[in-house]
Amino acid sequence: MIALLLLAFLGPSLPLQPVRTVVLLDQSPSAREGVAQVASTLPQLPNVRYLAFAERAREVASASARREDLGEGTDINTALLEAQRLEPDRIVLLSDGLSQGEVLPVPTPVYAFWTAPSPRISLSLLPPTYPVHGETVEVRVLLESTADTTARLVIEGPAGRQERQVQVKAGRQSFGYRFALERPATVRARVESELGQDGAQVQVSPADKVRVWVLGDEALARYLEAQGFSVERRHRVELPIQADVVALGVSTRDLSEAEIDALQDFLNQGGSLLWTATPRGLFFGGWERSSLSEAIPLEPLEHDGGVGLVLVLDVSGSMLQDDKLGLAVTGALELIRSAREQDYVGVVAFSSNYRWVFRPRRMTPQGRKAAESLLLAARAGGGTLIGGAYAEAVRALEPLPVEDKRILVMTDGQVADPIQPVLSAAAQGQQRKIFTSSVALGADADQGFLRELAQQGGGSFWYVPSPSDLPRFFLEEAQRQFKREALEGSFALATRPWASGLLYAQEGAVLAVGESGRGRVAALATDLSRSWKDWKGASGFLGSLLRWLSQTPARPRVQAVRGEDGVRVLLEGQFERPALRYAGKAQDFLPVGPLRYEARLPYGARGEAAVLEAGVPRLNLTLPALPEWRLEDGRANLRALAEASGGRLLGDLAELTALPQRKALELRPLLVALALALFVLERYLEWRRMGAVGSS
Structure with a gap:
């Protein structure tokens, strides 16, 4: 028994069966040719199975088998999960390392071999962020090339067909395609060169039409209808207020106290108000004496001594x-x-x-x-x-x-x-x-x-x-x-300290904007039926103002856009310290404008992310997919995966022959069990012997 325990301590083993190996063959478009060339040099391994993969993974008979029906992208993580189901002792991965899905380490050692992606020029379209009806937007055409080449680029969309010959250098470069967004639009682009051809299309849809209630300002209503807004002419403030913006060209005497209270509640809940200076509106209408006076971004400068x-x-x-x-x-x-x-x-x-x-x-x-x-x-x-x-x-x-x-x-x-x-x-x-x-x-x-x-x-x-x-x-x-019962004649106006002035005239501020409650406010101190009737840009200017008003802090929005140098995550809303959690790390957003924040992730960022803010449920978003061909260090990606899984990056496939080919059978558990059985048997025999002596 003691000898068995000493032998178990030494940990002997017997090489009884071959090591189970699964070979993953990357047959995505970017890696297909490179993997086919090196697969023929793969050494003969005992007890081996082969999986071909792109977006999906399927078992194949040999390393030379070709499958072109597995998708046009690359998902190494899916391939690793399929390999794990075969219960291998090690995984051999042949790939260019350009995966479009999140790659996680696996408990099985991975031995990776990098193959260079095939030469290629690729094209992707970057849509505008938060497009709204009536504004001029831009779709960016992003070209990525593995070598210098001359290419023919064709772009088609609402602004017509544009065709050009471009000198593309190895790396990334982009071109803009601008148009007025009046309705949902499709932009298509394709590129052709000696490195191949590629194409893409993107759908650009304006946000829902901004709903506007207009009280007492017919000129404003006509301007906004020309810009595509959903305009309702109202005489009273009815509950519930089913609008994004309420434009007030009426006097406080035209509304009840309950209606004014309803406007305050609307503002506090994230709606927006616009005051206009009709003959009965704004300060001619006594709004500076109302309970909403503190929300008006303009104030009259009265020259009395108090x-x-x-x-x-x-x-x-x-x-x-x-x-x-x-x-x-x-x-x-x-x-x-x-x-x-x-x-x-x-x-x-x-x-x-x-x-x-x-x-x-x-x-x-x-x-x-x-x-x-x-x-x-x-x-x-x-x-x-x-x-x-x-x-x-x-x-x-x-x-x-x-x-x-x-x-x-x-x-x-x-x-x-x-x-x-x-x-x-x-x-x-x-x-x-x-x-x-x-x-x-x-x-x-x-x-x-x-x-x-x-x-x-x-x-x-x-x-x-x-x-x-x-x-x-x-x-x-x-x-x-x-206050005087009514302001009459000409009087100067000033922007309140918390507001921003946008237009000025000799008598002072004409247009000011700001935030109040959870909404936005604006005051326009001019009669649109007279002062702007000869300005051709009036409709577009007012449309931009109304679109800004409609994007209030109560309507947080988050969007991830893949750009030329990385992923831009844009956040709009009222947050104290918003942060982006990605790949287990938190990254703060930086303010880039009123109620707008931006965070940047590296170009290769992929997978799920979440925007977090104290007291507000997190906003989940999916980062945009990476293109199949792209300028990324796939070798570094494979090295990180292999080392995290307990394997390594191979410099030559011949290194596989130096790895153990048989799986050892550990004898220590068997020896310990045998020693324990002998101990129990010895104690039993001793008990029987003592019993026999006692009976005699």
């Missing part, structure tokens, strides 16, 4: 009922958001005493943010003493560097302190051009006092019957306080 406004706000205990205070704060926020940078806003609260929520400050972005935060912290409780708060409002307005100074008083109850001093202060304030308006909230408010206060203060009295009406009232009041 407005100073103090809201004297009741925060007594009665304001806790029916969420009056919460609704009042919501409405007061509209005052803040509607104010311009040259305007001053302050809020002083009163109950049993008074306190400043915030003193008058300019409504810069920082001032507005701070004011909103302070206002949201307001709390209610106590009585209704207005005198001190009103006097504070007057004192705070007096030193402000504005000519237009106003006070707005709001309460829901009866004033508890003497009213005559307050009325006298309002009359004196009017003489100093500080005007007071008042708001009675609900039937319990002291309407008599508030009406008199507005009269003495030179302002207006408003009755708001229900707390739920407060937000709407304050929005309307903001329009009255901070």
Whole structure:
């Protein structure tokens, strides 16, 4: 038994059976001739089987067998999988190494022999990225040649037939074929030379027609119809909004608040808005006073010195009922958001005493943010003493560097302190051009006092019957306080800081674009029915603008295009840090424009890839197939495959004869099992012997 274990430790073996070998013969068009030449020199191997392959693999009788029915491409990975099914001990691969599929190492050792691809000129067509209706697109014709040659190139498509003689040098070069994409089009190309001939065709289809709702601008509708857009003339904003872009040439007074809210939701969800300056549109239509004003990329430059406004706000205990205070704060926020940078806003609260929520400050972005935060912290409780708060409002307005100074008083109850001093202060304030308006909230408010206060203060009295009406009232009041009822005549326009100006005139910006929510916006400050009627390029320019508007961040798109120097992966959409995962590695996208990113992979990249972004499901894409003939180091491809599989790249097929031809039978497991059996038998016999002694 001990001798058997020592023998097993030495690991003896017996060469009993021949090694099983599978030979893979690349019979794709690029490798067929080269493999046929070297296959005749393949040494005789015992226990060998042959597989011919191109796109598919089939078993053949000998190395000299020819199969030309296996496809016009090369898929080495498929061939390796077919070979694995035959359970070989090694694989011999004869190929030019130009595979169009992803090649993965296999557990069986691969011994590869490289054959040079046959001389060839090949042609492929590179389509445009994201083609849209009406634009001029370009199809690139890519020629790849293994040697210098003179070729005849013919291209046919919507721009007609183009024929030329070209001097092609070894390597890659390309030619462009441009045309206007009005409908789905087919481009065909072929090349002929002493190295052979090749041809290709590509279908170029425009994206779905952009759907546009046009409200109140007939001239714009005609221009867009001429560009092939799907145009619907509308008088109202109906739900759901089934359009990519909504063009607004109407006034805010033509739409309800619900319709304007629907436009805001449409923008937030990835739709796009275009404002045009018809006689009733854009700033003539009061859009700068609407809840959508912050989404308009243009703003009027008004030359007034601003407005100073103090809201004297009741925060007594009665304001806790029916969420009056919460609704009042919501409405007061509209005052803040509607104010311009040259305007001053302050809020002083009163109950049993008074306190400043915030003193008058300019409504810069920082001032507005701070004011909103302070206002949201307001709390209610106590009585209704207005005198001190009103006097504070007057004192705070007096030193402000504005000519237009106003006070707005709001309460829901009866004033508890003497009213005559307050009325006298309002009359004196009017003489100093500080005007007071008042708001009675609900039937319990002291309407008599508030009406008199507005009269003495030179302002207006408003009755708001229900707390739920407060937000709407304050929005309307903001329009009255901070903006003129309508802009008239000529006035300059400026591009907002977050937007980009595209066209300018002497009076300022004419066209600006930007992003809002998850959509895109544009404002065109010109009347198309008059100002552009003699410009022949107007229709095309507006078409380009609408196509840009329709490609919003809410519609992410990814496309892989094989170019002359590699694979370009293009991504459009709103992403923070998009990355491309390919072949187990992550590669960041680089921004190349607004909401556009690009990543590049080497020319030989193949297989599946995925675009990843935190919080968004990954977008899978298939990289475009490689051409059969191409300028690539096939020898390096085979070396990498062979070494990763435990084999090597052969310099000569004769090296196969030096490899082991018989598979050894390992005796170690057999010897260990025999030693274990002897040990068990010995223990059994000893037990029997002890039993016999005991019985005697």
